[in-house]
Amino acid sequence: MLRFFVRRFFNNPVAEQTRKMSGVKLPGSHGSLSGKVAIITASTDGIGLAAAQALGQRGAHVVVSSRRQSNVDRAVSLLQGQDILVTGTTCNVGKREDREKLVNMTLEQCGGVDILVSNAAVNPFFGNILDSTESVWDKILDVNVKSAFLLTQLVVPHMKERGGGSVVFVSSVAGYQPMQALGPYSVSKTALLGLTRALAPELAQNNIRVNCVAPGVIRTSFSQALWENEDILEDFKKQLSIKRIGEPEEIGGVIAFLCSQDASYITGETITATGGMSGRL
Numbered sequence: 001m002l003r004f005f006v007r008r009f010f011n012n013p014v015a016e017q018t019r020k021m022s023g024v025k026l027p028g029s030h031g032s033l034s035g036k037v038a039i040i041t042a043s044t045d046g047i048g049l050a051a052a053q054a055l056g057q058r059g060a061h062v063v064v065s066s067r068r069q070s071n072v073d074r075a076v077s078l079l080q081g082q083d084i085l086v087t088g089t090t091c092n093v094g095k096r097e098d099r100e101k102l103v104n105m106t107l108e109q110c111g112g113v114d115i116l117v118s119n120a121a122v123n124p125f126f127g128n129i130l131d132s133t134e135s136v137w138d139k140i141l142d143v144n145v146k147s148a149f150l151l152t153q154l155v156v157p158h159m160k161e162r163g164g165g166s167v168v169f170v171s172s173v174a175g176y177q178p179m180q181a182l183g184p185y186s187v188s189k190t191a192l193l194g195l196t197r198a199l200a201p202e203l204a205q206n207n208i209r210v211n212c213v214a215p216g217v218i219r220t221s222f223s224q225a226l227w228e229n230e231d232i233l234e235d236f237k238k239q240l241s242i243k244r245i246g247e248p249e250e251i252g253g254v255i256a257f258l259c260s261q262d263a264s265y266i267t268g269e270t271i272t273a274t275g276g277m278s279g280r281l
């Protein structure tokens with residue numbers, strides 16, 4: 001029965017016309033991002049750098065950024081050494097003038113923007129959530145949540161000009177299950193799940209997909225306190241089906257998939273990549 005329907009659909013001239021009108025490209029383009037321009041925030045190290053590599057290896061012109069010029073320079077030369085088309089600039093995502101500079105430079109030097117990977121986050125507080133101060137909340141919400149929305153707002157008009165685009169937010173498994181001593185950070189990551197859901201229906205009409213990835217514990221400086229201590233690490237592994245922590249490239253690949261034509265029917269979704277850590281059904 002299913003085979004009958006599939007054959008009817010793919011041999012049907014009306015269905016073919018519908019596919020053309022919806023802009024859906026069936027097998028051929030797949031995961032290639034050739035000709036696309038991708039802004040990735042906080043992309044001079046860790047998951048952001050791995051995302052830049054994954055998008056660049058698939059043919060995208062990647063725009064890397066972070067707060068420190070020395071880190072930008074290092075990432076640019078690393079990616080150039082891998083034959084990736086790359087442009088770099090400093091950008092602290094918590095500063096409006098930096099966000100505007102990042103987008104304007106991308107438009108000037110790359111001719112447009114098709115992809116935004118909003119990856120930056122900070123965590124200035126460990127402890128009992130009731131001890132967190134207003135300034136902690138301001139910083140976490142500014143960098144982890146508001147900047148993700150405000151950058152999306154800046155790039156959307158330019159994605160519309162290109163006929164569509166893709167936005168990916170980097171949340172965390174902590175967004176589903178708050179981590180001990182990381183209350184405000186966890187709440188900020190839950191907010192990104194909501195932001196994904198809020199934006200997706202509004203932007204679908206412009207052929208812009210909005211998705212999110214929620215990593216488990218990944219080997220980066222951000223999570224070093226967890227994986228460099230053998231006892232803590234062994235205890236943590238009990239929560240995992242795959243008995244190791246993840247590598248940044250394992251998140252970069254998920255992000256590249258979400259930005260690609262392979263994910264053309266996915267929007268408003270969050271993919272967890274946690275080694276089987278239970279976060280949700």
Ligand SMILES: NC(=O)c1ccc[n+]([C@@H]2O[C@H](COP(=O)([O-])OP(=O)(O)OC[C@H]3O[C@@H](n4cnc5c(N)ncnc54)[C@H](OP(=O)(O)O)[C@@H]3O)[C@@H](O)[C@H]2O)c1
Nearest residue numbers: 042044045046047066067068093121172217218220222223
């Ligand atoms: N690692 C994990 O286990 C894990 C798990 C779940 C989710 N995540 C999420 O993954 C994302 C990336 O984390 P990561 O582990 O890859 O971190 P990381 O390896 O420590 O890298 C952090 C990057 O962010 C940049 N950065 C820091 N603050 C910034 C700001 N305000 N504006 C712009 N860039 C900034 C840093 O460069 P500069 O110092 O030059 O600014 C650096 O390039 C975050 O959203 C984090 O919440 C990580």
